Amino acid sequence: MVKEALDVHMESRRLVVRYGTRLGVGVGGGVSLPLYRRRITALIGPSGCGKTTFLRALNRMHDLTPSARVEGEVLLDGENIYAPGVDPVLVRRRVGMVFQKPTAFPTLSIYDNVAAGLKLVGIRDRKRLDEAVERALKAAALWEEVKDRLRAPASGLSGGQQQRLTIARALAVEPEVLLMDEPTASLDPISTQAIEDLLLTLKEQVTIVIVTHNMQQAARVSDYTAFFLNGEMVEFGPTETLFTKPQDPRTEAYITGRFG
């Protein structure tokens, strides 16, 4: 197999996010970080270091917070998603997101949860929806468990299943990039394992950015890792290098468990 060339899929350039008058992320010059196509990039760092804030800037989720201001650029295939005239809805169709808390839509069935992103933009073709739902649920390793009760309410699923459901829901709209904000934080070890296995399969098609508190998880699944501290990105590099030969003493202190 030919090793495919590294290719920058998304990239932040001197990105700064401010909340009102409080300090935000990247205030000291901005965060510049490449995200490579069909690779997994992990964002690690102690609580409050800004990794989630950074992640949410990548698909314009901050648009909903009136006090948040974003400066700098985020390039998606070379186009700045914060350029005037860019529709955040179209950005979010290409850059999907999975949240920390499993959030199945409580009023919808399992099927309708997965189909939500398609049905609610007006796709009615039964066959196409059926196929997309099956494909997404298989990709999220949930199909076998739910195929006989697709019409049942999604609120009846376990936490681990709901999280895989939200992944299936995100995949159904076929995003190019998947942002994951501590997707296994509220799950037990078995569900965590299932999702980590899933990530390794998914990256054949999708670029993944994952925020995690768990350094073992970052080491296990990611190809690249960025270390955040106090709102700044301290170090970025191939995961193996960052964990074995960190350049910055603060990175070393964090990964060896001396703080955080």
Place this chain on the structure above:
Amino acid sequence: MSRERDLALRRRYWVERLMLALVALGTLLAFLVLFLVLAYALFQGAGALNLDFFLKDMRPPGEAGGGLRQAIVGTLLVDGLGLLLALPFGLAAGILLAEYPDHPLNPYLRLLSDTLNGMPAILFGLLAFILVVKPMGGFSGLSGAFALGFLMIPILARSTEGVLSLVPKEVREAGLALGLPRWRVILSLVLPTARAGLITGILLAFARAAGEAAPLLFTAFGSPLLELNPLKPMDTLPLRLFAFAISPYEDWHQKAWAAGLVLFGFITLTSLLARWASRRRF
């Protein structure tokens, strides 16, 4: 354990008991009023409550028998029509307040709905008189529905806002992250999640308006006969209660109490329905 600390602790327990007793007494007194009203209404009006009360229209004074069918049906029609008129505006205002918190109109909307919530109900009647009765040249059920609708809009707006703000923000974010436009997320994900609470708010606004007489005095006006045409004057229970209560006839007094009982039962039923709806989450 020192002796003073022991004493201080004991005193605190006494204060707690005293406070609890005061709170319980206050609650009991509040209930006593409700109980007395209900008991007296039952005592005075229960005798007039029979099948005819619901199935027959009122009779002229001095004639025995008859009922208040025209007022019962009129209450449901005028109130129901008022709700239909108020619903789109009340819901829309509530959605704007809850879902677009940074919208420039919101501070004014909030002040307005607070003011309207506290406004004497008769002023809504006056408004409907000017806007509907005068241009249409006469009293009508429709103008009464407008008056009650005006009354319900701020109640609906505030209850909708409250219920929507209880929907976890994760539901909205998850929807937006799928690339759905904001209006679609609100319509298809947020509103269904809040359905039970929305229904509760609607029922409570309906019950509140059902008990109003003042806004209907110079709008719906009242009618001694069953009237289904909303362009004609219509009767409602609070209007009839008022008219009968100030009449000189013994029989009508009794029927006024009975009207009060029916109204009480109607509002209780609506509230129970609202509680039942809000208990069933999702």
